[in-house]
Amino acid sequence: MNFRADPSEFAGKRVLVSGGTKGLGRASVDRFLAGGAHVITAARGSVEPLNGVEFVQADLTTAEGGETLAKAALERLGGIDILAHVIGGSASPGGGFAALTDDHWLAELNLNLLATVRLDRLLVPQMIERGTGAVVLHPVGLAASRVDHRLRRRQGSA
DSSP states (O other), rough: OOOOOOOTTTOOOOOEETTTTTTHHHHHHHHHHHHTEEEEEEESSSSOOTTTEEEEEETTTHHHHHHHHHHHHHHHSSOSEEEOOOOOOOOOOOOOOOGGHHHHHHHIIIIIIIIHHHHHHHHHHHHHHHHHHHHEEEOOGGGGGSHHHHHHHHSSSS
């Protein structure tokens, strides 16, 4: 599929992509870059440098990791205009609920729900204060229902 991005579509926008180093997250980073955005993302380990991307080594499944990324985004970019949640996945064994221990459930909740909730709590207030911003959610279960209703009512674009 050929896709031509408008290089000014996200010009001047500051975008945080959670989980932006692999798969759909990396594709999201590439798309925002092609549209002219300033992008920041994180991964647990070190990664090959991505041209034009601010990188933070942080484990977003922990509160400390979310705080590290949010602080870096505010310091390096001066704020966030678009918060794109693409983090998610599963490392749990097959076998359904009966095969999953509490540790499996906690790991899934930290990855697929709490990483998103934590970043929202840390970064959405500065969007609300400015009166503009956008939160983009990759379907991650309950997190999609937790977007602050004040952002939904905003008429302006990110």
